[in-house]
Amino acid sequence: MDLLEYQGKQLFARHGVPVPAGQPARTVQEAVAAAEQIGYPCAVKAQVQIGGRGKLGGIRIARDAAEARAHAEAILGMDIRGLTVYELWIEGASEIAAEYYASVVFDRSAKAPLVMLSTKGGMDIEQVADESPEAIARLHVDPLLGFQDFHGRRLAYEAGVDDDVVRPVGAMLAKLYEAFVAEEATLVEVNPLIITPDRQVKALDAKVTLDGNALYRHPDNAQLRDRSAEDPQEQMAKERGLTYVKLDGNIGILGNGAGLVMSTLDVVKGAGGEPANFLDAGGGSKAEAIAQAVEVILSNQSVEAVLFNIFGGITRCDEVARGLIEAFEQIKPTVPFVVRLDGTNDVEGRELLAQAALPNVYTESTMDAAAARVVELAAGS
């Protein structure tokens, strides 16, 4: 789960990571009231999860209430690379003497948290990593040992931060690490980490990704939402416990098991089609879940044909067939369906479909043939 900047900063503040004082706002009135309380100059910042929002007009400095109002009016509702701005973060403008970069990343290949620090902050860190990898100091921390003060000093010296801020920067890394562990994050990133002219260290931005599997231990974090990133179909699928990702094409896909669904997307694309979604109905899906999944797929207006690709292990093909028949009773789809059933109870499943004689439903016995068929049908409709 990716947090918005202000949600990340509030999380930082709980762990003693210094951040500029600020307030969130959802309306122009709230924004002006926040600005008045914080004082001027202040920054009016669009809350969307996208890099480079400043360059796109999503971050503006207000010097008085009139400017705060004008900026809030301009930014709220704004479209930034396809995301609508529903929330603002108003914070006191910071003076900047130096911009650094700091992060703690869940490093899967090393099986350890990776802490990074660079004096080349304020720009795209991937670009820095490509162009001058030596400018980023990196250190893996043994998760059983945890982050020690010497780790912070080592990183600060290696990154070449100004001598007078070695200690505060190291201390900030320790607090970021503490937040990473305590909140069960998979990413905590500060870019830029700023040094003010009076030599204070602050997190001017916050990018935090939390582990969705751990949210049951963090009920407060589980409440956090980002309206701008919520797709209505993805929301609908989530409520039904389905794993759904919306894509750009016109062929709806349903399969069981993440790997098989990914493979199905590839095979459909290889056959010249464009998938409209990823949908994993999961293991052991019952008829009702299948019917709900069909509803989610068809709620996307771009869908012109649907492919069911099922290899039954725990999932029983007759249950899938029953679900499809149920879905046809409830929603009477107008687009063609191609169904490939293989594995546990496949014969029974195919028989059920044959008896039901659903309009516009075609069965195929292999994944390749099913993909070719659905591409043909989508093109023809």
Place this chain on the structure above:
Amino acid sequence: MAILVDRNTRLCTSGITGREGTFHTLRNRDYGTQVVAGVTPGKGGQDVDGIPVFNTFHEAVAEQGANTAMIFVPPRFAADSILEAEDAGIELVIAITEGIPAHDELRVYNILRKNGRARLIGPNCPGILSPGKANVGIIPAAFFREGNVGVVSRSGTLTYQIGNELAQSGFGNSSIVGIGGDPVPGSDFIDVIALFERDPETELIVMCGEIGGDAEERAAEYIAAHVSKPVVAYIAGFTAPPGKTMGHAGAIVSGSKGTAAAKAQALEARGVKVGRTPTQVAELAMATLGAAST
């Protein structure tokens, strides 16, 4: 021969009294796996269809000589159960549970690695099947028979799809190992490929990868340096968009990293043939070993 599970396996299921735990444990026993015990705290002294239930792994090991654990408990109890099994002296822990917090996985991985006593397969995996010998987990055994192809995979159903294509081409399997789709698997491709390399029954290794992480790239390096047997690979997710988690917690293309194309390229550069579809994997296997050589 086979790897990891065979006729010497003495299985103890953690969470044996749960619905899924009972169902799959009994299925595993029906297949011929020696199921010697189950663990559910508070239900010691009961039995599940004749299988004795203990309160602790330590009792299951002491009284029944369990040497393999299968973890079926819910995510919030899974890390503790894995560590208990290891502490009791179990050598192989197979964790089926899906949805374990990533930091729990990180802690468990590092403790097991430091102690060096037990091997963990999974979590979030379908288990291990050695056809004709033992089945531990949820792999539908009916699709597979004994043979000379070792399969290691991050995905369950995709394994069945590829296994089925191989079976239709006349191949059987030495062992099928699901390592799981989570960010911190207890065992990686490399760990399992090393076992297949040493297994005399295995003549061809098939690895099924997917987007996310760099396990396939590291496997490619390892294969080039240490593996004499032919390896055929498949990677799912060529058309996956960046930044979206595709079902598995570990399946995500982040930035320019973890793409299927990069993985295929890394493997092909080191002489591993990569099928672009599951059907192609079977074709490559046939081209490598000859049709129906088993």
